[in-house]
Amino acid sequence: PVLDRLLLTGAAGNLGKVLRETLRPYARTLRLSDISPMAPAAGDHEEVIACDLADKAAVHALVEGVEAIVHFGGISVERRFEDILEANIRGTFHLYEAARRHGVRRVVFASSNHTIGFYKQSETLDASVVHRPDGYYGLSKAYGEDMASFYFDRYGIETVSIRIGSSFDEAQNRRMLSTWLSYRDLTDLIGRALFTPDVGHTIVYGASNNRDLWWDNRLAAHLGFEPQDSSESFRAKVEAQPAPAADDPVAVYQGGAFTAAGPFDD
Ligand code: NAI
Ligand code: 15L
Numbered sequence: 001p002v003l004d005r006l007l008l009t010g011a012a013g014n015l016g017k018v019l020r021e022t023l024r025p026y027a028r029t030l031r032l033s034d035i036s037p038m039a040p041a042a043g044d045h046e047e048v049i050a051c052d053l054a055d056k057a058a059v060h061a062l063v064e065g066v067e068a069i070v071h072f073g074g075i076s077v078e079r080r081f082e083d084i085l086e087a088n089i090r091g092t093f094h095l096y097e098a099a100r101r102h103g104v105r106r107v108v109f110a111s112s113n114h115t116i117g118f119y120k121q122s123e124t125l126d127a128s129v130v131h132r133p134d135g136y137y138g139l140s141k142a143y144g145e146d147m148a149s150f151y152f153d154r155y156g157i158e159t160v161s162i163r164i165g166s167s168f169d170e171a172q173n174r175r176m177l178s179t180w181l182s183y184r185d186l187t188d189l190i191g192r193a194l195f196t197p198d199v200g201h202t203i204v205y206g207a208s209n210n211r212d213l214w215w216d217n218r219l220a221a222h223l224g225f226e227p228q229d230s231s232e233s234f235r236a237k238v239e240a241q242p243a244p245a246a247d248d249p250v251a252v253y254q255g256g257a258f259t260a261a262g263p264f265d266d
Contacts, residue, residue: 001195003027007066009053009073009095010110012036015167015186016072020046022187023070026194033062034073053091063098068106068194071095078114078135078261088140096151104157108193111145111161111203113179114138117255119214121178125254127163127203127219134255135262145203152201160193160223162186163215164206171234173241175256178214181206182229192223199223214254 006027010016012034020032024045031047032038041048051062053073063069074088099107116125117134131142148159165179167186185208193199202223205215209227217225244251253259
Protein backbone atom coordinates (compact mmCIF):
# COMPACT_ATOMS: atom_id res chain seq x y z
CA PRO A 1 0.00 0.00 0.00
CA VAL A 2 1.07 3.58 -0.66
CA LEU A 3 -0.42 6.68 0.92
CA ASP A 4 -1.20 9.71 -1.14
CA ARG A 5 0.25 12.30 1.25
CA LEU A 6 2.08 11.61 4.53
CA LEU A 7 3.13 14.31 7.01
CA LEU A 8 6.42 13.90 8.89
CA THR A 9 6.98 16.33 11.79
CA GLY A 10 10.47 16.74 13.20
CA ALA A 11 11.89 16.46 9.68
CA ALA A 12 15.01 18.51 10.52
CA GLY A 13 15.91 16.26 13.45
CA ASN A 14 18.30 13.33 13.69
CA LEU A 15 15.63 10.76 12.95
CA GLY A 16 13.65 13.09 10.68
CA LYS A 17 16.59 13.43 8.31
CA VAL A 18 16.86 9.64 8.09
CA LEU A 19 13.10 9.12 7.73
CA ARG A 20 12.89 11.76 5.01
CA GLU A 21 14.71 9.21 2.85
CA THR A 22 13.48 5.90 4.22
CA LEU A 23 9.74 6.71 4.39
CA ARG A 24 9.66 7.56 0.68
CA PRO A 25 8.19 4.21 -0.40
CA TYR A 26 5.24 4.72 1.95
CA ALA A 27 3.72 7.77 0.23
CA ARG A 28 3.54 9.49 -3.15
CA THR A 29 4.12 12.83 -1.42
CA LEU A 30 5.97 13.41 1.85
CA ARG A 31 5.09 16.65 3.60
CA LEU A 32 8.09 17.57 5.77
CA SER A 33 7.84 19.97 8.67
CA ASP A 34 9.96 21.38 11.48
CA ILE A 35 10.63 24.63 13.33
CA SER A 36 14.33 24.34 12.37
CA PRO A 37 15.70 24.82 8.85
CA MET A 38 15.23 21.95 6.41
CA ALA A 39 16.77 21.23 3.02
CA PRO A 40 14.50 22.40 0.19
CA ALA A 41 12.14 19.96 -1.50
CA ALA A 42 14.16 17.47 -3.55
CA GLY A 43 11.41 17.00 -6.14
CA ASP A 44 7.68 16.67 -6.68
CA HIS A 45 7.50 13.94 -4.08
CA GLU A 46 8.34 16.40 -1.25
CA GLU A 47 6.69 19.43 0.34
CA VAL A 48 8.65 21.40 2.94
CA ILE A 49 6.66 23.53 5.37
CA ALA A 50 8.12 25.33 8.39
CA CYS A 51 5.81 25.17 11.40
CA ASP A 52 5.99 25.67 15.16
CA LEU A 53 3.94 22.91 16.76
CA ALA A 54 2.98 25.36 19.50
CA ASP A 55 1.13 27.51 16.92
CA LYS A 56 -2.38 26.07 16.68
CA ALA A 57 -3.43 27.82 13.46
CA ALA A 58 -0.18 26.88 11.74
CA VAL A 59 -0.57 23.21 12.73
CA HIS A 60 -4.14 23.17 11.43
CA ALA A 61 -2.95 24.48 8.07
CA LEU A 62 -0.05 22.00 8.06
CA VAL A 63 -2.29 18.96 8.54
CA GLU A 64 -4.87 19.82 5.88
CA GLY A 65 -4.75 17.38 2.99
CA VAL A 66 -2.65 14.60 4.54
CA GLU A 67 -3.79 11.00 5.00
CA ALA A 68 -1.57 10.08 7.93
CA ILE A 69 0.97 11.67 10.26
CA VAL A 70 4.33 10.44 11.56
CA HIS A 71 4.74 12.73 14.56
CA PHE A 72 8.43 12.98 15.45
CA GLY A 73 8.63 16.73 16.12
CA GLY A 74 9.17 18.23 19.57
CA ILE A 75 11.78 18.51 22.26
CA SER A 76 13.59 15.19 22.43
CA VAL A 77 15.52 15.49 25.70
CA GLU A 78 14.90 16.66 29.25
CA ARG A 79 14.24 20.42 29.56
CA ARG A 80 12.38 22.81 31.82
CA PHE A 81 8.63 22.15 31.97
CA GLU A 82 7.66 25.40 30.24
CA ASP A 83 9.58 24.47 27.07
CA ILE A 84 8.24 20.92 27.02
CA LEU A 85 4.73 22.25 27.55
CA GLU A 86 4.78 24.28 24.34
CA ALA A 87 6.45 21.90 21.91
CA ASN A 88 5.32 18.52 23.21
CA ILE A 89 2.10 18.94 25.16
CA ARG A 90 0.41 21.81 23.33
CA GLY A 91 2.04 20.66 20.09
CA THR A 92 0.60 17.14 20.30
CA PHE A 93 -2.82 18.53 21.22
CA HIS A 94 -2.73 20.81 18.18
CA LEU A 95 -1.78 17.91 15.98
CA TYR A 96 -4.65 15.67 17.15
CA GLU A 97 -7.18 18.48 16.93
CA ALA A 98 -6.03 19.19 13.40
CA ALA A 99 -6.24 15.46 12.60
CA ARG A 100 -9.83 15.44 13.82
CA ARG A 101 -10.80 18.56 11.90
CA HIS A 102 -9.21 17.37 8.67
CA GLY A 103 -10.26 13.71 8.85
CA VAL A 104 -6.80 12.16 9.32
CA ARG A 105 -7.32 8.54 10.36
CA ARG A 106 -3.85 7.40 11.50
CA VAL A 107 -0.96 8.81 13.56
CA VAL A 108 2.39 7.24 14.39
CA PHE A 109 3.62 8.89 17.58
CA ALA A 110 7.27 8.98 18.62
CA SER A 111 6.82 8.09 22.27
CA SER A 112 9.81 7.18 24.37
CA ASN A 113 11.27 4.76 26.87
CA HIS A 114 11.30 7.77 29.21
CA THR A 115 7.55 7.17 29.81
CA ILE A 116 8.69 4.16 31.82
CA GLY A 117 12.20 5.34 32.70
CA PHE A 118 12.00 4.75 36.46
CA TYR A 119 11.54 1.01 36.11
CA LYS A 120 14.70 -0.91 36.89
CA GLN A 121 16.81 -2.46 34.19
CA SER A 122 16.23 -5.82 35.92
CA GLU A 123 12.50 -5.65 35.09
CA THR A 124 10.79 -6.80 31.88
CA LEU A 125 7.87 -4.63 30.81
CA ASP A 126 4.99 -5.10 28.44
CA ALA A 127 2.76 -2.33 27.09
CA SER A 128 0.27 -2.67 29.96
CA VAL A 129 2.57 -1.38 32.72
CA VAL A 130 1.68 1.94 34.32
CA HIS A 131 3.84 4.86 33.33
CA ARG A 132 6.85 5.72 35.47
CA PRO A 133 8.04 8.85 33.65
CA ASP A 134 11.55 9.99 34.46
CA GLY A 135 11.12 13.75 33.91
CA TYR A 136 9.07 16.44 32.20
CA TYR A 137 10.06 15.03 28.82
CA GLY A 138 8.87 11.54 29.79
CA LEU A 139 5.70 13.05 31.28
CA SER A 140 4.97 14.80 27.99
CA LYS A 141 5.31 11.52 26.09
CA ALA A 142 3.04 9.77 28.63
CA TYR A 143 0.52 12.57 28.04
CA GLY A 144 0.91 12.06 24.29
CA GLU A 145 0.08 8.37 24.68
CA ASP A 146 -3.02 9.25 26.69
CA MET A 147 -3.96 11.83 24.07
CA ALA A 148 -3.71 9.10 21.44
CA SER A 149 -5.91 6.82 23.54
CA PHE A 150 -8.53 9.56 23.96
CA TYR A 151 -8.62 10.53 20.29
CA PHE A 152 -9.18 6.89 19.36
CA ASP A 153 -11.93 6.28 21.92
CA ARG A 154 -13.71 9.55 21.22
CA TYR A 155 -13.06 10.14 17.51
CA GLY A 156 -11.74 6.85 16.08
CA ILE A 157 -8.37 8.29 15.06
CA GLU A 158 -5.93 5.38 15.32
CA THR A 159 -2.39 5.70 16.69
CA VAL A 160 0.61 3.51 17.13
CA SER A 161 2.74 4.94 19.92
CA ILE A 162 6.31 3.69 19.51
CA ARG A 163 8.18 3.77 22.82
CA ILE A 164 11.50 4.25 21.08
CA GLY A 165 14.55 3.05 22.99
CA SER A 166 17.70 4.62 21.52
CA SER A 167 17.64 5.12 17.76
CA PHE A 168 21.10 6.16 16.61
CA ASP A 169 23.47 4.81 14.01
CA GLU A 170 25.31 2.85 16.72
CA ALA A 171 24.71 1.66 20.28
CA GLN A 172 26.93 4.11 22.15
CA ASN A 173 27.08 2.69 25.69
CA ARG A 174 26.12 -0.30 27.85
CA ARG A 175 22.54 0.82 28.33
CA MET A 176 22.06 1.13 24.59
CA LEU A 177 23.05 -2.50 24.12
CA SER A 178 19.52 -3.11 25.46
CA THR A 179 17.70 -0.05 24.09
CA TRP A 180 19.21 0.35 20.60
CA LEU A 181 16.87 0.54 17.59
CA SER A 182 18.41 0.55 14.14
CA TYR A 183 17.10 2.94 11.51
CA ARG A 184 16.13 -0.03 9.37
CA ASP A 185 14.03 -1.57 12.15
CA LEU A 186 12.52 1.84 12.96
CA THR A 187 11.52 2.34 9.33
CA ASP A 188 9.98 -1.13 9.15
CA LEU A 189 8.08 -0.53 12.40
CA ILE A 190 6.71 2.79 11.11
CA GLY A 191 5.49 1.02 7.97
CA ARG A 192 3.65 -1.55 10.08
CA ALA A 193 2.26 1.23 12.25
CA LEU A 194 0.92 3.00 9.15
CA PHE A 195 -0.53 0.03 7.28
CA THR A 196 -1.65 -2.64 9.79
CA PRO A 197 -5.47 -2.52 9.94
CA ASP A 198 -7.38 -1.91 13.16
CA VAL A 199 -4.58 -0.84 15.50
CA GLY A 200 -6.85 1.28 17.73
CA HIS A 201 -4.25 2.71 20.08
CA THR A 202 -1.34 0.31 20.11
CA ILE A 203 1.76 0.84 22.22
CA VAL A 204 4.89 -0.90 20.93
CA TYR A 205 8.45 -0.81 22.24
CA GLY A 206 10.94 0.26 19.61
CA ALA A 207 14.09 -1.80 20.04
CA SER A 208 16.07 -4.01 17.70
CA ASN A 209 16.59 -7.73 18.25
CA ASN A 210 19.09 -7.07 21.05
CA ARG A 211 20.39 -9.85 23.31
CA ASP A 212 19.31 -8.35 26.65
CA LEU A 213 15.94 -6.72 26.05
CA TRP A 214 13.86 -5.17 28.85
CA TRP A 215 10.68 -5.06 26.78
CA ASP A 216 8.10 -7.60 25.68
CA ASN A 217 6.01 -6.71 22.62
CA ARG A 218 3.43 -9.50 22.85
CA LEU A 219 0.59 -6.96 23.27
CA ALA A 220 1.58 -5.47 19.90
CA ALA A 221 1.87 -8.86 18.13
CA HIS A 222 -0.74 -7.76 15.54
CA LEU A 223 1.89 -5.42 14.07
CA GLY A 224 4.06 -8.43 13.24
CA PHE A 225 7.22 -6.46 14.09
CA GLU A 226 10.27 -8.73 13.86
CA PRO A 227 13.38 -6.57 14.16
CA GLN A 228 16.26 -7.67 11.93
CA ASP A 229 19.21 -5.89 13.54
CA SER A 230 20.96 -6.35 16.87
CA SER A 231 23.28 -4.31 19.07
CA GLU A 232 25.66 -7.29 19.39
CA SER A 233 27.85 -5.83 16.66
CA PHE A 234 28.66 -2.89 18.98
CA ARG A 235 29.27 -4.94 22.15
CA ALA A 236 33.06 -5.18 21.96
CA LYS A 237 33.46 -1.45 21.36
CA VAL A 238 30.99 -0.54 24.13
CA GLU A 239 32.46 -2.97 26.66
CA ALA A 240 35.90 -1.44 26.10
CA GLN A 241 34.53 1.70 27.80
CA PRO A 242 34.92 2.02 31.61
CA ALA A 243 31.94 0.42 33.37
CA PRO A 244 29.68 2.73 35.44
CA ALA A 245 29.33 2.08 39.19
CA ALA A 246 26.61 -0.45 40.00
CA ASP A 247 24.50 2.27 41.69
CA ASP A 248 24.90 4.83 38.89
CA PRO A 249 21.44 5.66 37.44
CA VAL A 250 22.75 4.78 33.98
CA ALA A 251 23.17 1.21 35.23
CA VAL A 252 20.05 1.02 37.44
CA TYR A 253 17.10 2.58 35.64
CA GLN A 254 15.73 1.93 32.17
CA GLY A 255 15.71 5.69 31.54
CA GLY A 256 19.40 5.94 32.44
CA ALA A 257 20.77 9.46 33.00
CA PHE A 258 17.37 11.09 32.34
CA THR A 259 16.31 9.88 35.81
CA ALA A 260 18.93 12.17 37.36
CA ALA A 261 18.30 15.33 35.28
CA GLY A 262 17.07 18.54 36.92
CA PRO A 263 15.82 20.18 39.00
CA PHE A 264 15.42 23.31 36.88
CA ASP A 265 15.46 26.45 39.00
CA ASP A 266 14.43 29.58 37.07
P1 NAI B 1 15.71 15.69 17.43
O1 NAI B 1 15.74 16.62 18.60
O2 NAI B 1 16.92 15.56 16.60
O3 NAI B 1 14.47 16.08 16.48
C1 NAI B 1 13.30 16.68 16.95
C2 NAI B 1 12.91 17.78 15.98
O4 NAI B 1 11.73 18.43 16.48
C3 NAI B 1 13.99 18.86 15.83
O5 NAI B 1 14.38 19.01 14.48
C4 NAI B 1 13.34 20.12 16.36
O6 NAI B 1 13.70 21.29 15.64
C5 NAI B 1 11.86 19.81 16.20
N1 NAI B 1 11.06 20.63 17.12
C6 NAI B 1 11.33 20.94 18.42
N2 NAI B 1 10.42 21.81 18.89
C7 NAI B 1 9.55 22.04 17.87
C8 NAI B 1 8.41 22.86 17.73
N3 NAI B 1 7.97 23.63 18.75
N4 NAI B 1 7.77 22.88 16.56
C9 NAI B 1 8.20 22.12 15.52
N5 NAI B 1 9.28 21.33 15.57
C10 NAI B 1 9.95 21.29 16.74
O7 NAI B 1 15.26 14.26 18.01
P2 NAI B 1 15.29 12.83 17.31
O8 NAI B 1 16.31 12.01 17.97
O9 NAI B 1 15.28 12.96 15.86
O10 NAI B 1 13.88 12.26 17.80
C11 NAI B 1 12.71 12.40 17.02
C12 NAI B 1 11.49 12.07 17.89
O11 NAI B 1 11.62 10.77 18.41
C13 NAI B 1 11.32 13.00 19.07
O12 NAI B 1 9.93 13.22 19.28
C14 NAI B 1 11.89 12.21 20.22
O13 NAI B 1 11.30 12.59 21.45
C15 NAI B 1 11.53 10.80 19.82
N6 NAI B 1 12.45 9.81 20.39
C16 NAI B 1 13.71 9.68 19.88
C17 NAI B 1 14.57 8.73 20.41
C18 NAI B 1 15.92 8.49 19.83
O14 NAI B 1 16.58 7.58 20.28
N7 NAI B 1 16.38 9.24 18.85
C19 NAI B 1 14.15 7.89 21.55
C20 NAI B 1 12.80 8.13 22.00
C21 NAI B 1 11.99 9.04 21.42
C1 15L C 1 14.97 9.66 24.02
O1 15L C 1 13.77 9.75 24.24
C2 15L C 1 15.72 10.76 23.36
O2 15L C 1 14.93 11.47 22.43
C3 15L C 1 17.00 10.30 22.69
O3 15L C 1 17.80 11.44 22.41
C4 15L C 1 17.77 9.33 23.59
O4 15L C 1 18.20 9.99 24.74
C5 15L C 1 16.86 8.18 23.95
O5 15L C 1 15.64 8.59 24.48
C6 15L C 1 17.52 7.23 24.98
O6 15L C 1 16.90 6.98 26.01
O7 15L C 1 18.61 6.74 24.70
